[in-house]
Amino acid sequence: MTEGENRVYLVDDDVEMRTATAQWLELSGCDVQSFADAPTALAELSSTFSGVVVSDIRMPKMDGMTFLTRLYALDSDIPVILLTAHGDVQMAVDAMQKGAYDFIEKPFDPEYLLDIVRRACEKRRLVMENHELRRRLAGVCGIEQRLIGNSPEICRLREEILDVADTDAPVLIQGETGTGKEVVARCLHAFGARREGKYVPVNCGAVPENIFESELFGHERGAFTGADRQRIGRFEYAQGGVLFLDEIGTMPLPLQVKVLRALQEREVIRVGSNEAKPVDIRLISATSKDLLTECSTGTFREDLYYRINVVELRVPPLRERGEDILLLFNYFVSLAAVAYNRPEVSLPSADIGLMMNHDWPGNVRELKNIAERYVLSSIPIGQRLTTVLRSPHQGAINSENTSLQELMRYHERLLLEQALIRHCGDVQAVMTELDLPRRTLNEKMSRHHLDRKNYL
Numbered sequence: 001m002t003e004g005e006n007r008v009y010l011v012d013d014d015v016e017m018r019t020a021t022a023q024w025l026e027l028s029g030c031d032v033q034s035f036a037d038a039p040t041a042l043a044e045l046s047s048t049f050s051g052v053v054v055s056d057i058r059m060p061k062m063d064g065m066t067f068l069t070r071l072y073a074l075d076s077d078i079p080v081i082l083l084t085a086h087g088d089v090q091m092a093v094d095a096m097q098k099g100a101y102d103f104i105e106k107p108f109d110p111e112y113l114l115d116i117v118r119r120a121c122e123k124r125r126l127v128m129e130n131h132e133l134r135r136r137l138a139g140v141c142g143i144e145q146r147l148i149g150n151s152p153e154i155c156r157l158r159e160e161i162l163d164v165a166d167t168d169a170p171v172l173i174q175g176e177t178g179t180g181k182e183v184v185a186r187c188l189h190a191f192g193a194r195r196e197g198k199y200v201p202v203n204c205g206a207v208p209e210n211i212f213e214s215e216l217f218g219h220e221r222g223a224f225t226g227a228d229r230q231r232i233g234r235f236e237y238a239q240g241g242v243l244f245l246d247e248i249g250t251m252p253l254p255l256q257v258k259v260l261r262a263l264q265e266r267e268v269i270r271v272g273s274n275e276a277k278p279v280d281i282r283l284i285s286a287t288s289k290d291l292l293t294e295c296s297t298g299t300f301r302e303d304l305y306y307r308i309n310v311v312e313l314r315v316p317p318l319r320e321r322g323e324d325i326l327l328l329f330n331y332f333v334s335l336a337a338v339a340y341n342r343p344e345v346s347l348p349s350a351d352i353g354l355m356m357n358h359d360w361p362g363n364v365r366e367l368k369n370i371a372e373r374y375v376l377s378s379i380p381i382g383q384r385l386t387t388v389l390r391s392p393h394q395g396a397i398n399s400e401n402t403s404l405q406e407l408m409r410y411h412e413r414l415l416l417e418q419a420l421i422r423h424c425g426d427v428q429a430v431m432t433e434l435d436l437p438r439r440t441l442n443e444k445m446s447r448h449h450l451d452r453k454n455y456l
């Protein structure tokens with residue numbers, strides 16, 4: 001669309017009316033695209049549409065009111081002008097309350113319609129300019145300041161993020177724990193078309209199974225014991241914004257069916273209700289598991305996998321991008337120095353070597369943790385890294401002359417300790433990863449004399 005040109009999507013099932021109105025608008029300099037029904041028009045519309053919609057209110061496939069609701073779930077800033085018949089006054093009033101820009105009664109004076117279209121287009125132009133301005137402003141604190149790294153892998157990832165940020169395509173972020181999946185999700189929000197909308201994260205691994213459905217979809221008052229108030233779920237809360245489902249692989253199967261339905265139908269049903277509510281969200285998911293393997297073992301639904309995985313972003317482990325280790329370390333040291341009001345410390349060269357050779361099972365989170373501790377206390381890096389590294393290598397036992405029970409005990413301890421290292425002593429995260437109830441985890445940790453404080 002050239003600047004100043006008025007773009008109109010015209011929706012009317014009456015072919016004569018549609019042709020005549022389109023011709024009139026075109027002769028007056030509008031760029032018109034006509035549709036015989038609302039679903040076809042909806043398929044063409046998105047939040048990047050820079051014009052206005054003129055739609056009949058009574059149409060067979062989908063009436064103008066439903067069309068309005070669906071369209072406003074996509075972008076409530078698109079001006080809609082409804083064409084009503086004599087006697088449709090109540091409907092027109094309802095439409096105005098729902099946010100329609102204006103309505104005009106048939107038969108109408110084409111000049112009058114043109115006048116409304118021009119004003120609506122001007123409003124749309126201002127909204128679009130405003131969005132663009134905010135977008136540029138957000139770009140001032142660029143993606144390089146959020147997703148730190150100079151390695152080719154991270155540079156490529158930043159480009160991939162910017163390529164897809166402005167679309168509404170569902171993104172699945174894959175990567176080991178602590179690699180920065182949530183940072184990527186936040187960048188997709190901050191640099192995407194929905195940056196003005198909310199960013200709503202849900203850690204699927206931390207939500208108890210019995211309240212999962214209500215957490216995502218909400219509930220009506222009295223839907224179950226304890227539901228003394230109505231509550232909207234995370235999907236509805238994220239309306240117009242981004243919903244981030246972290247560790248989606250841990251979602252129970254029955255809920256996966258419901259999430260799939262919500263994504264397909266773009267609507268949710270609160271627990272205890274029969275009414276479907278339209279939702280307009282962009283879905284970003286993350287997983288540290290290989291979801292295709294989970295699909296083959298039947299713990300993750302294949303249809304959901306393909307629905308959430310339209311774009312796949314992989315965040316590489318830290319050990320595969322050595323160039324980033326020192327850069328990230330210095331970055332976290334600077335942050336910690338400011339946060340704790342301590343002087344910035346630099347790394348002796350011997351420690352640099354140790355850091356470069358380390359495996360980083362807990363990835364960037366582990367590095368951040370070490371940098372913070374380095375600022376706070378004078379324990380040399382080497383000592384910290386050896387503490388972290390000791391478990392998989394030291395005290396290994398020879399399986400040939402060891403009983404099965406001893407081997408099992410040894411491997412159990414190893415698994416627990418590695419998980420504690422990866423999650424820097426975060427017991428909740430260990431419970432999630434190993435799929436253990438808190439009590440069992442506590443028992444096992446005390447049996448193996450493991451104290452979370454040693455891993456903080």
Ligand SMILES: Nc1ncnc2c1ncn2[C@@H]1O[C@H](COP(=O)(O)OP(=O)(O)OP(=O)(O)O)[C@@H](O)[C@H]1O
Nearest residue numbers: 146147148176177178179180181182183288364365
């Ligand atoms: N490239 C990066 N630049 C700046 N900070 C980073 C980067 N990668 C990770 N971080 C920081 O490291 C920590 C862990 O990152 P994040 O929580 O995004 O990892 P994750 O992959 O989502 O972890 P988990 O799988 O455990 O949820 C956070 O404090 C995050 O801010």
